[in-house]
Amino acid sequence: MNGQTKTTKSPDALDLRSVEFSRILLIKPSALGDVVHTIPVLVKLRARYPRARIDWLITPENAEIVRCHPALSNVVLFARRDFSKRGRRWRAFLSFFDLLKQIRRAKYDLVIDMHGQVRSAFFALISGAPVRIGFDRPIKRTLTVSAEHDLKNVPTHGWRGAREGSWIAYTHRIPIPTLDVHAIDRYLWVGELLGFDDTPPDLTIYLSPETIRNVDRLLSEKGVSASQPLIVLVPGTIWETKHWTIEGFAGVARQFLHDGYAVALAGTKRDEQ
Structure with missing residues (x-):
C-alpha cells in the first residue's frame, strides 16, 4: 500500500x-x-x-x-x-x-x-x-x-x-x-x-566494509589472526543490574582462551581505568 x-x-x-x-x-x-x-x-x-x-x-x-x-x-x-x-x-x-x-x-x-x-x-x-x-x-x-x-x-x-x-x-x-x-x-x-511470525530472533549485525577493514587492522596490530575466532567481552556498565565481578570476567576469558578463542575487552577510557 x-x-x-x-x-x-x-x-x-x-x-x-x-x-x-x-x-x-x-x-x-x-x-x-x-x-x-x-x-x-x-x-x-x-x-x-x-x-x-x-x-x-x-x-x-x-x-x-x-x-x-x-x-x-x-x-x-x-x-x-x-x-x-x-x-x-x-x-x-x-x-x-x-x-x-x-x-x-x-x-x-x-x-x-x-x-x-x-x-x-x-x-x-x-x-x-x-x-x-x-x-x-x-x-x-x-x-x-x-x-x-x-x-x-x-x-x-x-x-x-x-x-x-x-x-x-x-x-x-x-x-x-x-x-x-x-x-x-x-x-x-x-x-x-x-502478528509477527514465530521464527527464532535474529541478532545478526551487518557492518560496512570500511568498519570491517578497520577492525581487521586493529586486531592485526594486537596480534589476533583474522582466521581465529574472537570473543569480545564488554564489562563496563552504568546499571547495577548488569555489574559483574572482575574475577567472573577473568574466569570466562580463561575458559575461552583454553578453548582456542582469542579474547578482547571493549569499553571506554573510564572502563579501562
Whole structure:
C-alpha cells in the first residue's frame, strides 16, 4: 500500500494484525546493548511488512550498529549529546527542529517506541502517526524466584515498563505480563499486537566494509589472526543490574582462551581505568 495507511476505525479499536502498514518508524535511540536487543524487532517488522519503509530513530554513536542492516530503510539521527556541548547548543536546537520536521514530513502510519521515556514518546506524538505503540505503565516488581532467574537480586530501579508518563502518548500499549524475561523477548512482545511470525530472533549485525577493514587492522596490530575466532567481552556498565565481578570476567576469558578463542575487552577510557 502506498502512502499512509487509511483506516475507518479509531486507532485504538483496530486489530493491528489485519493492517498493512507502509511507513514505519522504530524508536530506540540508545544505549548500545538495548539497540542490539531491538534488532530482532526490526527483522520481524521486515518479514511482516516486506514492502514497507522502515526507519529507525537513533543517536549517531549507535547508528553504525544498524545502518547497514538489510531490513532497514533509513536511520533518523537524533544528536542528543550536542545539547550538552558548549558552543553547539544553538546549532543543536536548530538541528532538533529540523529533525522534528523530517519526522513529520515522513507521514509514518506506525510508530513503535521501544524506549519508553517522555522524550521518545514526544517523537512518537510529533510524528502524527495514527498508530503509536509503546509499553504499558510500570508494574510492581515482585520478589519471586524461578529456576532461571532470581529477582531478589534485581534492584527496584530496574526496568518495569514505560517511564515518565510516556504511555499516555500511545494508541496501543504493550502489556507487561512479567518482568522475569530477557530484554529481547520483552521487545518482541510487540509482535502480539502486530502478528509477527514465530521464527527464532535474529541478532545478526551487518557492518560496512570500511568498519570491517578497520577492525581487521586493529586486531592485526594486537596480534589476533583474522582466521581465529574472537570473543569480545564488554564489562563496563552504568546499571547495577548488569555489574559483574572482575574475577567472573577473568574466569570466562580463561575458559575461552583454553578453548582456542582469542579474547578482547571493549569499553571506554573510564572502563579501562
